[in-house]
Amino acid sequence: MIDLLWSDPHESQETQGFEHNFVRDPQKQNNIVNFGLNNLNQFLKRNNLSMMIRSHSICPDGIERYADGSLITIGSCTNHSGKHANDASILVIQKRMIISPKIIKPQTGGEQAVHWLEIDKNTISA
Numbered sequence: 001m002i003d004l005l006w007s008d009p010h011e012s013q014e015t016q017g018f019e020h021n022f023v024r025d026p027q028k029q030n031n032i033v034n035f036g037l038n039n040l041n042q043f044l045k046r047n048n049l050s051m052m053i054r055s056h057s058i059c060p061d062g063i064e065r066y067a068d069g070s071l072i073t074i075g076s077c078t079n080h081s082g083k084h085a086n087d088a089s090i091l092v093i094q095k096r097m098i099i100s101p102k103i104i105k106p107q108t109g110g111e112q113a114v115h116w117l118e119i120d121k122n123t124i125s126a
Contacts, residue, residue: 007024009071016038021034055074057075059074060084061086062089063075085106
């Protein structure tokens, strides 16, 4: 389960295969890896999927696309750990797999208030 939750794609799409992920596994327990485009494509094909959406990474712009959009990573909190000044995002997924990212900017001035993001209900198909 840890492997599924914390493994990341390689920084470069040219790097193939699995390699130990020392950033997420500093104790070297060998259960967290970086995976290549070849591993992603194998997984998607084997499971009859066209894309994967994941989180648990800091994305400076709230969202990152990998492998021509077949892997999307979203960040779920702004200004992670109070030091990254990163955006967050949510994805609105419509009926015909139209995916619209909604970017959430960090608050300025150090305020710790919660602001609800309103989404126009007419843009979401049930």
